[in-house]
Amino acid sequence: MSEAAIIDGKAFAEGLRGRVAEFASQFEARAGRKAGLAVVLVGEDPASQVYVRNKGKQTVACGMNSFEHKLAADTGEADLLALVEKLNADPAVDGILVQLPLPSHMNEQKVIATINPDKDVDGFHVVNVGRLATGLPGFVPCTPLGCVMLLKDRLGSLSGLDAVVIGRSNIVGKPMAQLLTAESCTVTVAHSRTKDLPEVVRRADIVVAAVGRPEMVKGDWIKPGATVIDVGINRVPAAEEGKTKLVGDVDFVSASQVAGAITPVPGGVGPMTIAVLLRNTLVAAHRNAGIVLDENAI
Numbered sequence: 531m532s533e534a535a536i537i538d539g540k541a542f543a544e545g546l547r548g549r550v551a552e553f554a555s556q557f558e559a560r561a562g563r564k565a566g567l568a569v570v571l572v573g574e575d576p577a578s579q580v581y582v583r584n585k586g587k588q589t590v591a592c593g594m595n596s597f598e599h600k601l602a603a604d605t606g607e608a609d610l611l612a613l614v615e616k617l618n619a620d621p622a623v624d625g626i627l628v629q630l631p632l633p634s635h636m637n638e639q640k641v642i643a644t645i646n647p648d649k650d651v652d653g654f655h656v657v658n659v660g661r662l663a664t665g666l667p668g669f670v671p672c673t674p675l676g677c678v679m680l681l682k683d684r685l686g687s688l689s690g691l692d693a694v695v696i697g698r699s700n701i702v703g704k705p706m707a708q709l710l711t712a713e714s715c716t717v718t719v720a721h722s723r724t725k726d727l728p729e730v731v732r733r734a735d736i737v738v739a740a741v742g743r744p745e746m747v748k749g750d751w752i753k754p755g756a757t758v759i760d761v762g763i764n765r766v767p768a769a770e771e772g773k774t775k776l777v778g779d780v781d782f783v784s785a786s787q788v789a790g791a792i793t794p795v796p797g798g799v800g801p802m803t804i805a806v807l808l809r810n811t812l813v814a815a816h817r818n819a820g821i822v823l824d825e826n827a828i
């Protein structure tokens with residue numbers, strides 16, 4: 531069996547950021563201001579701090595403004611809601627991202643519901659969830675949109691393909707299933723209660739793993755030649771004492787012996803998530819400023 535092609539999400543994300551940068555500079559020329567993304571981080575989780583810093587750096591590198599708001603872990607929910615309202619009203623802010631998870635004393639649904647749907651570049655607000663479900667223009671969650679971009683780049687048309695999505699979260703599994711349905715795939719959503727998961731996965735031309743279980747999907751679950759998209763980002767102990775490493779939800783070593791193509795972790799879906807966030811922000815800027823943008827060109 532030949533080795534799977536590696537789907538280079540990092541390189542694709544770089545290309546996407548390049549296109550975002552081009553259109554961001556045209557936006558600035560036409561609108562007389564830069565597009566802007568506000569990122570709100572509550573608390574000091576080290577992994578979240580790294581993500582937020584990377585988002586900020588890449589936003590600026592694309593020629594957009596980055597507004598970072600860091601709040602203490604014990605900030606009251608009312609104060610966070612007041613900040614979101616302020617960002618909703620700020621014409622320099624086109625996109626708002628509140629980093630999840632929030633501390634347990636806050637109601638995430640309530641916070642997301644407060645974001646203006648037209649600035650909700652994560653696509654988490656129920657208005658955008660409804661727009662995606664009904665095929666209206668809105669904002670699509672960054673991770674699943676990035677996965678579809680990688681799939682279409684690799685396969686061209688997805689029409690008629692059997693797709694299995696493992697995981698049913700609001701952030702990845704559910705929107706992923708809707709996007710694949712819109713691409714005319716025959717979609718199965720599998721999850722922790724699915725009977726004979728390996729057998730279900732074996733039917734799939736496209737496998738999207740988003741369960742958060744390190745290396746759960748094995749090579750002998752994969753149909754030869756299938757395209758495997760690994761959304762998992764799990765930090766696990768490395769061989770060397772005291773060190774850790776990142777692994778996906780797919781057992782890369784065995785799956786890459788069988789699959790036609792596969793995303794690595796790191797360097798696959800993760801970098802796409804941030805690049806799509808920047809893309810969504812630029813789209814938001816155009817829509818909110820009433821400037822026409824060919825959204826398929828980016």
Ligand SMILES: Nc1nc(=O)c2c([nH]1)NC[C@@H]1CN(c3ccc(C(=O)N[C@@H](CCC(=O)O)C(=O)O)cc3)C=[N+]21
Nearest residue numbers: 627628629630631652763796797798799800801803804
């Ligand atoms: N409101 C909100 N929106 C999010 O989109 C959101 C969030 N909250 N909370 C946290 C998760 C996680 N997330 C990632 C983004 C990029 C990488 C990424 O670039 N990963 C690199 C590796 C990074 C590393 O080395 O740790 C890679 O896979 O190659 C990972 C994870 C966005 N999230």
Ligand SMILES: [Mg+2]
Nearest residue numbers: 673701702803
């Ligand atoms: Mg994610």
